[in-house]
Amino acid sequence: MPDISKELRLRAEATTAQLRAALAAYKSVCYASSLGPESIVLTDLICGEVPQIGIFSIDTGRLFPETHELIEKLQARYGRRLRMYHPDALALESWVDENGVNGFRDSVEQRHGCCGIRKVQPFRRAVAGHGAWVTGIRRGHSASRALAAPVEWDPMYNLYKLSPLLDWSEKDIWDYLKAKDLPYHALHDRGYPSIGCAPCTRATRPGQDPRAGRWWWERTESRECGLHPRREVAIAAPVPENMMV
Numbered sequence: 001m002p003d004i005s006k007e008l009r010l011r012a013e014a015t016t017a018q019l020r021a022a023l024a025a026y027k028s029v030c031y032a033s034s035l036g037p038e039s040i041v042l043t044d045l046i047c048g049e050v051p052q053i054g055i056f057s058i059d060t061g062r063l064f065p066e067t068h069e070l071i072e073k074l075q076a077r078y079g080r081r082l083r084m085y086h087p088d089a090l091a092l093e094s095w096v097d098e099n100g101v102n103g104f105r106d107s108v109e110q111r112h113g114c115c116g117i118r119k120v121q122p123f124r125r126a127v128a129g130h131g132a133w134v135t136g137i138r139r140g141h142s143a144s145r146a147l148a149a150p151v152e153w154d155p156m157y158n159l160y161k162l163s164p165l166l167d168w169s170e171k172d173i174w175d176y177l178k179a180k181d182l183p184y185h186a187l188h189d190r191g192y193p194s195i196g197c198a199p200c201t202r203a204t205r206p207g208q209d210p211r212a213g214r215w216w217w218e219r220t221e222s223r224e225c226g227l228h229p230r231r232e233v234a235i236a237a238p239v240p241e242n243m244m245v
């Protein structure tokens with residue numbers, strides 16, 4: 001990595017070491033790409049250093065066109081396909097019939113229902129049979145995520161959850177992307193720091209919480225999609241020693 005500072009190179013090596021250790025400990029590891037800037041860092045490290053880790057993403061059916069363009073760019077750059085998971089068609093048709101096409105705005109429960117069908121259920125299928133899944137969450141994302149541990153037992157999906165970018169700063173992430181000239185989501189340059197489904201994401205103002213543009217009509221406490229529920233974090237036991245980097 002010729003254009004990367006020594007500190008950032010060490011961070012990247014520590015993250016790679018965590019990924020390798022996870023593979024050794026849990027055998028089958030998958031990465032759930034959100035296609036945010038952290039995802040690009042992890043995709044780059046996985047494709048370059050730990051290609052045995054499968055990469056997938058979820059196409060909820062309500063993504064921005066720019067998200068699909070980014071998927072194409074990543075696939076072209078790394079010469080491998082991101083496995084895309086989609087909602088169950090019958091369950092989705094039934095939900096929309098009952099709640100309306102944008103019924104997720106009517107209540108937190110309905111929003112969770114939509115996220116459940118469009119995100120959580122496909123995610124459950126994607127991680128089934130794996131020993132661990134990798135996320136790109138960072139402590140700086142939110143107060144809830146600041147409580148996360150590098151390795152946790154994920155009781156919702158019955159496998160370990162690894163967060164090898166927890167201590168990266170936003171600047172670290174962008175320095176890495178720029179130094180390696182990696183593709184990233186076009187909407188980041190238009191004021192969208194955190195990007196999900198199109199109807200549930202909007203641009204933020206400078207200085208606002210990076211996730212303020214997600215489900216902005218809800219209270220802050222409810223703004224998670226179900227993949228990273230807000231909860232008290234219990235560190236998993238046992239945690240392999242070589243994961244504590």
Ligand code: SF4
Nearest residue numbers: 104114115118197200
């Ligand atoms: S983010 Fe919005 S559109 Fe996407 S699954 Fe959740 S509620 Fe539905």
